Amino acid sequence: MTVGLNEFLAISGLLFAIGFTGVLLRRNTLVIYMCLEIMLSAAILALVGFSRFNNTMDGNIFVFFIITVAAAEVAVGLAIIVALFRHRQTIQVEDLNTLKN
Amino acid sequence: MELVEYFPILVQILLAFVLAVVILTVSQIFGQKIRRSLTKDSAYECGIPSEGKSHTRFSVKFYVTAMLFILFDIEVVFLYPWALAFRDFLAAGIPILLPVLFFIGVIVLGLFYEMKKGALEWEK
Amino acid sequence: MSAETLVVILLFALPFLSAAVIGIWFRLQGNIAAAISVASCGVVALLGLWLVFFGERSVAPAPVEWLTFGTYTVNMGYYFNDLAALLLFIVVVVGLLVHIFSLEYMRKDEGKARYFAGLSLFMFSMIGIVFADNLIMIFIFWELVGLSSFLLINHYFHKPSAVAASKKAFIVNRVGDFGFLIGIIWAYWHFGTVELSVLADMVGQDSDILVTGIGLLLFCSALGKSGQIPLHVWLPDAMEGPTPVSALIHAATMVAAGIYLLCRIYFLIPPEALVVVLWVGVITALFGSLCAITQKDIKKILAYSTISQLGYMVAAFGLGALAVKNGVPVMQAGVAAAMFHLFTHAFFKALLFLGSGSIIHACHHEQNIYRMGGLRTKMPVTFVTFTIAYLALIGLPFITAGFFSKEAILYLAFANNKLAFLVLLFSALLTAFYMTRLWLTVFFGAPKSEAAEESKENGLLITVPLGILAFFSIIAGWEFLHPQAFSGILDGIPHPSGWTYLLMVALGSGAMAIGVAAAYVYFGVGSRQDRLEREHPGVYAFLSAKFFFDQVYNWYVKTIQERLALLLHFIDQIFISGLIIRGSAGVLGLCSTGLRNLQTGNLQHYLYWIFFGVVVFWILGRTVFS
């Protein structure tokens, strides 16, 4: 048998679900952030898969941009998380509830 | 492609697994038995018990450098397809040089900027 | 540009400028502000009178493109016919007198500048309503009038009651106005235009295109502004404002604007809608006069009497078209009767209010009629003028203006709808009853308080306007004096003939006589306290409960446990107290607090929220909708 589009989609769907679940369940902001990146990777995988099985390059090119954007996002995100940690000494979500109601 | 072509990978995984199991069991069988107790298992059998976190926090400068590295590292991504297509495009007379030069120029400007900001000076 | 157009532009510009100038430069110099405002009003009055008597009637001679949406352009022009002339006459005359009156009445008030700015703003908006030639313009000036009334009621904003009253007025009016707005949109969608003249032609050609819904929605506006049941609740409270304001806005002009609007767009109101209009008016007339019986605050009495008189006008309008000639409803009679009563009522009710203002001014802001008394000798001018107004209101036959206009309405009712006729007649009797009570208690007997003791007649600034208004309260009803300017409207006044005429006079004046006599016998002259209250507390309590509109409202404000009240008095409760007075305690307030607790500040919860949002809407998208 061959590895077809469906396998790609299954895995990317799985990644997406894993990422989403992690985002929902983990308490540590950094880990949540990683899970978000996993969701992005899921989308990337889907794009690559489609791009390959639809014989078009757009998907692959798009992936470059996504990677760049993700990198920038990570840079900013890490900066924020680090700065917050230096003020609060914690990045557990349940401790970050000054803003409410 | 045929799943068969993945066979070597399968073999390798199996090998790694088997090897680990074998070594552990063998050592369990032939290694000398020791009486285990809490004191024996603790880090120091004598002297004061260890205190404090095992890992220490390190300077935020690492984060800064790491982020900058990520950014500049990723920008390179765009140069690969460019390099691949460069020759053909140039031959076909498609403007390809100047746009990339502009792109790199912007990145260089960013580099100067962060130098000016002193993000790269380790000692301060 | 024709002279008329120029004058109209001036009429708009002057009050607006004076309001702006005062607001920008003279917020603190009360006297300068007063001078500016009165001066501008005086010029406006002159120009207005010129326009009324010599200006030619014209429909949007110089329209200016003003707002555009879709494929439709609303022009800003004016539409000046005898109807508009009539109201313009009232607005400028009463407005000027009230301005002059205020000079004395508000002399020591620290918010003088604010007050006169408010008056000017009101004149601007009111003139806007008079001239507006399309529904959207009317609506916008409608809101402006509401705003200026809001500001003026709020004049004594350090009094919580005034603040509450102003808010109540504003919100209740907006309730009506949303009906109005929807009506306008619907009308635009249905007829494709909102120009009054164009609409008139369309309906004239084919009266089948009328939609009852549109008529009723447009009627909502009058419901709010003219204090018809169930949106009447704001008018009595509006008496928190200064008395001249009550005279100008809440008796003579603004509350009459509702009737004016109805008459202006009468061709949009199909017979089915008119039945509703009629009965709302009739019930309001009865309701108002019943409530007035037990009030002790002189201004509250007059307020309820205003409600009931407005009820008369609305009823008159509703009656007008019940006579249908070859498929097309004949409105002229109703419009004429309503406008005629509006005309006379404006003068004598304004006079009543100014008179009470003069009394209140003299009695150091004492408003309880049982703490006045014996003012006949102390304030002769006020007494005479007030008496004239009083006679006009109860309709003293053959002399006073009120008699003729009320007769016209009663005759119309008699001709078209006997039941309505009886109710109106009865409320006429009640009117005589409570007004006589007021009159006897205030002016006769011995003074019953320090204030009344040392009260004395006011200066010319107050008495002259009273005199002028008294003059009009008499002659406004004499038809042989009606100028050519108003012929377009007043000629349509229905006249009974032969024995019907005699019957009308007999019944009308009979009811009046009975009312007066009953009040005289029952309350006596210059009584110290309310006999009804003393002897029949049950009846008194029932009446003074104003049919529990306000009672339940206050009671709710105190306690929110009682959910039943919500169902019974939806408008009063949710829209006024539940939402406005006690936003944080009312039902919506509770929802609000409940919803706010969703904002736990915990990122995890937010993530869950979004997750469930995605899931729910995903399922909706994938199953229900597709």
Next chain:
Amino acid sequence: MDDLQYFKDAAASNEWSLIWPEISVGLLALSLLVVEMLVPKMKNRLVPMIAMIGLSVITVTLVLSWVGMGVSYGESFAGLLFQSGFGESMRLFFLLGGLFICFLGYVTLQGRAIPRVEFFHIVLVVTAALMLLAQSNHFVMIFITLETVTIGFYILVSYFRNQPISLEAGLKYLILGGLSTGLLLFGIALLYGAAGNPQLAGATAEGLNLQALRAFLLNHGDHTLAVAGMLLVLFGIAFKVAVFPFQIWVPDVYQGAPTAVTAFLGVCSKAAGFALMIILVTRTFNVETMTSITVPLLSLMAIFSLLYGNLTALTQQNTKRLMGLSGISHAGFLLAGVVAAVHVDWAVWAVVFYLFSYMFSSFAVFGVMAFVEGKNPGEGEELIDYTGLYQRSPFLGTVLGIGLGSLAGIPPLVGFIGKALVFIALFQAGLYVLLLVGALSVAISIFYYFGWMRTAFFGDGPDTEKDYPAIEVPLPKRVPLAIIAGITVFLGFIQVPLAAVLGL
């Protein structure tokens, strides 16, 4: 080889002159950094000036260019961009927005130990991205510009890096925004995959190009992957415009962010989202098989947003949160307008007009907030702090009154016209339920807007014993506020100029 030919054509379709405003805004942003490097001494005064002057020059030139050569129309950059009247008007919108935000930032940042230059730099970059976003015609373009905007906002929201609440707001926005990005991206991937599927007739190689996508959807609008992708994309954008149920982040982030950023977020970010909504819902997904889903779905979102925003705002005491929550209800209005635009073409312009009116009115309010608030976090943000504002500073009081009145939709201010237009559009589209809910929510909104106004004008706040200092606003800083307030009133009476721009 034909590939090269393809690229040749693509390169040939690059008409750089079309996007001169974006380019010049970007260069302006870079020049700010250069300026800081060259003259570090006077940067605090110089940089904001350069930013504002530059932006205003560009704005004027843009408008003049319309008068001069009219509005260009059609695809360019190999279908990445699509010039149209809509895009042009949004360009103007974002330029004006960026301009005023620079002013607000100048006010907010004064007397704070925080770097200035980066703020204006990022605002300019974001503005350029927003302007491109409004004209994008290709999912790559949409994604890049949207992410540039979002990442810029991550930084801006947590800009007061010495204040934990600012950082916390930034973090919350970061995580939730990342989530929405994930949804959006996955949706795009699915759409792309569905559109390019060789098995399907009418499959397109350009699955990321909106026209091509629409051409595909015309045949396969009910394709499972396509519908799934469409839903995910809509969810992703719904987060950006903060409509129910993706509105939950709004109050916290708005409160934590610096006021200038709150204004930027509340107006320009929202507008960007709605520009996308219009591009996608009314120009791409507008095929029967999909409108049958989108219309009821979005209507539901709009209804809930209207109710949620207004009800929650009723008892809100913090002005920033209040603006956020009322913003949700305005988003509900706009979304309703978008839904109407599916059926009625000119409703698009109603939405744009509403966006403009919303921008002017809420900028007036935010401008006042920037002057009232204190330097410490959360200082001067409560409603109580507005007690007797009119007495303390008649100017600010008046501007606030105008802004709030317009937001509440009191005629004759511009907010009323905006609402009226949306109402008419809804009526023509036959969406009566939305119409009713809209009217009801306007009635509710009157309450809290007027509560605020009364506190500011008649000053009977909860505790009047505490005396509030008068606020002095120097003349040069009055000018922008006065202009904004003036426009709010002026457009209320005469819409012709704006209508002319919008082609209403």
